[in-house]
Amino acid sequence: MFDIGFWELILISVLGLVVLGPERLPVAIRSVVRFVNSAKSMANNVKDELDHELKIHELQENLKKAEQMGMKDMSPELRQSVEELKEAAQSVQQPYKSSDSTKQSSAPKSQD
Template sequence: MFDVGFGKLALIAIVALLVLGPERLPRVARTAGALVRRARSSWLNVRSEIERELAAEDMKQQVNDALRATDLRAEVDATAESIRRSVEPVSSTPAPASPAPSTPPAATSAADDHR
């Protein structure tokens, strides 16, 4: 984010010492430190709040998906049950008896005629 190395910090400290003087520099440093801590704390609070909101939104989405899946499952079960009910009367009625195969009368042989 910011490329602040040791050299740059030392330069800032020397300039601050020259501008503010040795009497006011400790008080300004404490105030600057307190402001940085507050800013960092505020940033962490905002960040954690955003993460909580995102987690809550994700949980809501998962609950909604689960409810949709449950509703879909209930709809499928209801459809399956109605199909079972509509098929049940057809399968419970006895099948019509098939006619007995008709056997042709036995052919009389010539030997039977002579007896």
């Protein structure tokens, strides 16, 4: 990745030991490792979100194609994508339906 060899790491370690001292060097190493791990985690999260968005976009395009074709003579891949999109739409709507019904039932009733 950075093309850092063994001797470069030794040189960085010696310079860190001289500059920071033996008391602060372990703390500095831990903080650098935490930063690198959080950066990797953030990059993986962004990658996962982009993959998810690309899949959603592909499903939407397939649905548009299916609508244009009038849902006739669809390829099996396209038919499967349409079914997945319908299932995803239903699963997204279900939590909102249940939360709406609980909000309505938990709303205080006014007494006249």
